[in-house]
Amino acid sequence: MATTVTPPQTPAVLDAPLRIAGREFRSRLMVGTGKYADADQMGRAIEASGAEVVTVAVRRVDLDRGNEAGILHHLDPTRLFLLANTAGCYTATDAVRTARLARAAGFNDWVKLEVIADEATLLPDPVGVVEATRTLAAEGFRVMAYTNDDLITALRLEDAGAVAVMPLASPIGSGLGLLNPYSIRTIKHRLGVPVIVDAGVGTASDACITMEQGVDGVLMNTGIAAAQDPVRMAAAMRAAVDAGRLAYLAGRMPRREVAVPSSPTTGLVEPTWT
Amino acid sequence: MMPVDAGEGTLSITVNGAPRTTPAGASLDDLLRTLGLDPRLIVVEHNGAILRDRASFAARPVADGDVLELVHFVGGG
Numbered sequence: 578m579a580t581t582v583t584p585p586q587t588p589a590v591l592d593a594p595l596r597i598a599g600r601e602f603r604s605r606l607m608v609g610t611g612k613y614a615d616a617d618q619m620g621r622a623i624e625a626s627g628a629e630v631v632t633v634a635v636r637r638v639d640l641d642r643g644n645e646a647g648i649l650h651h652l653d654p655t656r657l658f659l660l661a662n663t664a665g666c667y668t669a670t671d672a673v674r675t676a677r678l679a680r681a682a683g684f685n686d687w688v689k690l691e692v693i694a695d696e697a698t699l700l701p702d703p704v705g706v707v708e709a710t711r712t713l714a715a716e717g718f719r720v721m722a723y724t725n726d727d728l729i730t731a732l733r734l735e736d737a738g739a740v741a742v743m744p745l746a747s748p749i750g751s752g753l754g755l756l757n758p759y760s761i762r763t764i765k766h767r768l769g770v771p772v773i774v775d776a777g778v779g780t781a782s783d784a785c786i787t788m789e790q791g792v793d794g795v796l797m798n799t800g801i802a803a804a805q806d807p808v809r810m811a812a813a814m815r816a817a818v819d820a821g822r823l824a825y826l827a828g829r830m831p832r833r834e835v836a837v838p839s840s841p842t843t844g845l846v847e848p849t850w851t
Numbered sequence: 852m853m854p855v856d857a858g859e860g861t862l863s864i865t866v867n868g869a870p871r872t873t874p875a876g877a878s879l880d881d882l883l884r885t886l887g888l889d890p891r892l893i894v895v896e897h898n899g900a901i902l903r904d905r906a907s908f909a910a911r912p913v914a915d916g917d918v919l920e921l922v923h924f925v926g927g928g
Contacts, residue, residue: 609926609928610928611925611926611927611928612928632928633925633927634924634926634928635894635923635924636922636923637867637920637921637922638867638893638921638922638923640866640867640869640886640921643886643887643888644887644888644889644893644923646923646925647892647893647924647925648925649924650892659924661924662927664928677901678894678920678922679924680903681901681903682894682923682924749928776928796928798927798928799928
């Protein structure tokens with residue numbers, strides 16, 4: 578096994594921890610567990626990412642393979658926070674059922690709620706996700722709701738009881754990066770609950786630009802797992818999320834369309850004439 | 852779905868959408884072990900009811916015609 582890579586953490590004095598529904602998380606980067614070449618690579622990538630929250634999917638046991646395909650052999654639930662998703666659900670009813678199945682696994686009552694509307698784009702169903710959020714929140718679930726970069730849906734999700742709203746940067750698995758920074762900023766400004774951008778981040782600069790909008794965190798899977806070297810990319814994403822967060826907190830300089838010299842304009846040496 | 856000819860002392864059940872047989876008198880725990888599954892790593896939906904207490908599996912009988920969904924966590928985003 579190759580050595581693990583663990584880049585340094587952001588000093589606590591520079592940023593407060595992420596808090597969702599009263600729970601503190603040690604990283605603003607959340608990662609998925611799909612699409613890795615093998616479990617060893619996944620484990621090293623998660624380690625390098627510094628993520629605490631890792632997502633998992635709920636699927637039928639393949640009776641020919643038994644528990645073998647299950648991911649719990651490879652994740653330590655004492656060190657990682659397992660966040661089950663409802664990926665693959667196309668109706669609120671299916672998503673609610675999947676969330677209930679996930680909760681029965683006994684780890685926690687959180688769910689990354691997805692209700693997908695379209696197979697080609699995997700774009701979410703705003704009506705279905707609001708409906709499922711309301712149902713699950715009433716059952717005591719902590720719902721983190723995957724949604725479009727649409728302010729009104731985000732507001733409806735908060736109203737329905739979501740503990741965090743997860744607008745997309747761009748479609749799932751697309752790697753197109755943050756397509757609408759304005760929408761994401763608007764959602765962040767208007768919501769009281771944390772905003773975690775989920776899906777579409779393709780490389781470190783995408784993660785950094787996303788965090789610079791002021792959102793509370795980023796969730797990604799393919800951007801790391803489909804990189805040529807997922808472990809290095811996980812470390813890059815971790816650094817990028819920290820960099821973007823700190824840059825947001827620091828407050829960038831104003832953009833100017835003219836140059837302003839950085840060096841003094843007085844005290845110049847006498848020009849040399851030839 | 853193909854009908855299963857359940858013989859004497861055998862139950863016809865549906866597991867994850869496919870027909871199977873199991874000996875009469877088997878508990879849910881027996882069935883899972885026969886399938887080679889570790890009950891701690893899976894979640895069971897039995898005739899539409901999600902079971903949240905794994906300790907109850909040994910005392911839970913499986914009956915003819917029962918429908919079971921056995922799920923677990925896999926990699927996902």
